[in-house]
Amino acid sequence: MSRTTTMTVRLSGTLSDFVATNVGENGAYENISEYVRDLIRRDKQRAEKEAFEQLKAELQHAFQAPESSYRELTAADVIKRNRT
Template sequence: MKASTTLRIRITGPLRDFVARNVGKDGLFENASEYTRHLIRRDKEQVERRMFNTLKAEVQRAFATPDEEYVLVTREGLLERIHQRRAALARAASTSSIVEYRKSYSGELSLRLISRRGQHVGEQSEIALARGRLAPDQRDVA
């Protein structure tokens, strides 16, 4: 049996009026809770659909890649790439303060970097950092 969660939401003005038009005998929903559950389910489905479409596009791109472009990956090579990625992230963190990070729907981590002097360095994806693709002025920020 699933535990339920109670949410208390305060809405005023135009949002309250909009909900009122969609709830009750003239609306599509019996009550505000039913309407809220519907909106959450719809949002969840949209997020899942975006994630699925992203995955589907990646798989299609992988299958469309010619066999000659595939690279043999060994355990040792993979461990080395992981080590290089961690080292690149450590270098970026030592020259910049990572102020915020967020994960996209595709799972890629974006980092917002600020230099030690408080200047905005830029935003980099984890992949760009791992591959050492920082812009020249972002590599040597002190």
């Protein structure tokens, strides 16, 4: 189920002017809400990409380790290790 949140944001000076140039007849967005939603979506995508890149780097590091550094574990070993 989708949830809607109403927010109030106060902008002044150059931030307000910048938003005004991006909204309306000459801007890329019809209204401020559309602009803010797009900014949040982009920030969410950026955060997800950063998390993916971090995971990718960790996996690449793990796969570069010599095979002799690996040890066989059972599911029970992993569960026990994760509980501590």
